[in-house]
Structure formats: structure tokens, C-alpha cells
Amino acid sequence: SQTIHQWPATLVQPVGSPLSLECTVEGTSNPNLYWYRQAAGRGLQLLFYSVGIGQISSEVPQNLSASRPQDRQFILSSKKLLLSDSGFYLCAWVAGFRGYTFGSGTRLTVV
Amino acid sequence: AQTVTQSQPEMSVQEAETVTLSCTYDTSESDYYLFWYKQPPSRQMILVIRQEAYKQQNATENRFSVNFQKAAKSFSLKISDSQLGDAAMYFCAYLPQGETSGSRLTFGEGTQLTVNP
Numbered sequence: 001s002q003t004i005h006q007w008p009a010t011l012v013q014p015v016g017s018p019l020s021l022e023c024t025v026e027g028t029s030n031p032n033l034y035w036y037r038q039a040a041g042r043g044l045q046l047l048f049y050s051v052g053i054g055q056i057s058s059e060v061p062q063n064l065s066a067s068r069p070q071d072r073q074f075i076l077s078s079k080k081l082l083l084s085d086s087g088f089y090l091c092a093w094v095a096g097f098r099g100y101t102f103g104s105g106t107r108l109t110v111v
Numbered sequence: 112a113q114t115v116t117q118s119q120p121e122m123s124v125q126e127a128e129t130v131t132l133s134c135t136y137d138t139s140e141s142d143y144y145l146f147w148y149k150q151p152p153s154r155q156m157i158l159v160i161r162q163e164a165y166k167q168q169n170a171t172e173n174r175f176s177v178n179f180q181k182a183a184k185s186f187s188l189k190i191s192d193s194q195l196g197d198a199a200m201y202f203c204a205y206l207p208q209g210e211t212s213g214s215r216l217t218f219g220e221g222t223q224l225t226v227n228p
Contacts, residue, residue, distance in 0.1 A: 032214050038154075043202065043220040059215075088154055094214045099146045099206060102156035 002027035006091045006103030013110055019064075019078040021106050023091030026072065031093040033074040034100070035066055038088040050074060086110045113138045115205050117219035124193045125227050131178075132188045132222045134203030142208040145179065145186045150221075151199040159201070162186065164208070190224075198226045 006023045013019060025031050032051050036044040046059045048066035056066050063082050067075045074091060091103040114137045124130035136145070147159040162170045162179050169177050174194075178187045190197055203219040 034215075041200075041221075041223070044218045046215060049215060090156065092156075092216075094206075094216070099144065099148075099158055099161055099204070100156075100216055101158075105154050105156075107154075 002093075002095065002101065004091060004093055004101055004103045006106060008106060009104065010107045011109070013081050013108065015083060015110055016080045019076070019081050019085070019108070021076040021089055021091075021108075023074045023076075023103055024072055025093050028072070028093070028095075030071060033068065034092045034094070035074065035076050036090045036092065038090065040088075044090065048076070081110045083110050113140075113205050113207070113217045115203055115217050115219040117201075117203055117222050119222045120220070121223045121225070123225040123227060124190070126193055126195060128193055129189060129191045130193055130224065132190075132201055132203075132224065134186045134188070134219055136184050136186065136203070136205050136217075138184070138205065138207070140207050144206040144208060145177075146204040146206065146216075147175070147177070147186075147188045148202045148204060148218075149197075149199045150202065151196075156202075160188070193226050195226050195228060198224055200224070 003026045034049045035047045038044050050056050050068040064078050086109050089106045092100040094100055116135045143164045145162045149157045149159045160170050160172045160175050169179050174191045176189045200221045200223050202221045205217045
């Protein structure tokens with residue numbers, strides 16, 4: 001069966017520090033992968049998506065970047081975090097007409 | 112561009128009663144999928160129900176059912192016999208069929224559902 005792993009679950013980082021969030025998928029090959037951000041009590045904002053290794057599309061200009069070094073690995077990064085980067089980050093992959101399967105999320109607090 | 116609108120930021124229902132959450136969407140496509148996701152306090156996104164646009168029959172999953180009106184571009188979720196565990200944020204989402212670049216899911220802003228004992 002297909003599963004998606006996302007870590008860490010929570011993270012508190014100082015302003016100006018780097019960031020690396022990782023997402024991996026098991027049980028499928030060549031998935032479309034996505035990074036979303038959710039502010040408290042709000043909807044989901046698509047940040048990046050990838051249709052294959054090394055292929056990254058950015059939806060929103062920002063302080064973040066994404067990479068896909070392996071088929072089933074998707075990484076969200078920042079060189080220097082801003083206070084506005086705080087939020088809940090969700091990784092997802094698309095299972096065709098069944099919709100998305102989401103990771104358990106990372107709660108990032110930038111202090 | 113596709114948009115999804117949930118006009119009810121908050122809803123409440125008494126335990127064992129029925130509640131309907133509204134969703135409208137805008138698209139020029141004829142083939143697509145629609146979803147309702149549930150996000151409980153744990154913030155894990157859980158798929159509740161999905162609907163293929165080419166199907167006229169409304170989808171049902173146990174106590175959850177939808178009223179899909181394609182011409183009106185409306186996709187409401189009905190929860191019957193509401194339970195305390197149904198309390199969550201509910202998101203309506205749209206996915207175009209056969210999109211070759213990305214299969215990007217568009218979400219509404221969500222409806223926070225409270226279930227009162």
C-alpha cells in the first residue's frame with residue numbers, strides 16, 4: 001500500500017536559520033508531489049509541486065525552495081527563515097482520481 | 112483559473128442531527144473531480160468523499176453524502192446523524208481530470224464544523 005511520511009512533526013527555529021523539511025512516499029513510483037502551507041484556521045496554499053526528479057514548479061514567490069533529489073523524495077528548504085514562514089506545512093501526493101494523500105504535517109514556528 | 116468557494120466559515124450542529132456544508136466552484140472544464148476533506152484538530156487531512164463530474168449519481172459514504180449540481184457548479188456535503196468526532200474543518204476541493212501538468216488540487220477556504228452534545 002502507498003504511504004507518505006513527513007518529518008519533523010514540529011519545529012521551532014530562530015529567524016535567519018535554515019530549514020529542511022522532508023517528505024517521502026512509499027509504494028508508488030513517479031508520483032506527483034506537493035508542498036502546501038496552511039496558516040492557522042485558513043485554507044491551503046500550494047507552494048511547490050513536482051512531476052518528476054529535478055522538476056519543480058513554484059506557485060508563489062517566497063523565501064522557500066523545493067527539491068526532488070529522488071523519485072519519491074520531496075524536500076522543502078529555506079536558507080534564512082522569516083517570521084512569516086511560520087505555519088503548518090503539508091506534503092501530499094496525488095493518487096489519480098482518488099485525490100490527494102497527505103502527510104501528517106509539520107508545525108513550524110519561527111521565533 | 113478554477114476557484115472554490117465555501118461561503119460558511121463556521122457551522123454548528125447538535126449531535127445526532129443533520130448538517131449541510133456548501134461549496135461552489137468555477138471552472139470551464141467539463142471533466143473533473145470534486146472532494147471533501149476533513150481536518151480534525153490533529154490537522155491530518157482525511158478524505159471524506161469524492162465525486163466524478165461525469166457521474167450523475169451523488170456519492171455516498173456511510174453518513175456522508177453529497178448533492179452534486181453540475182450545471183449550478185455546486186457540491187454540498189451532508190452529514191447525517193452527526194457525531195462528536197465529526198467536529199473538524201472541512202475543505203471542498205476541485206481537481207481537473209487528465210491534467211498533464213501537475214494535477215493541482217484547488218481548495219476552498221474551509222468550514223469549521225462544531226458538534227454540540
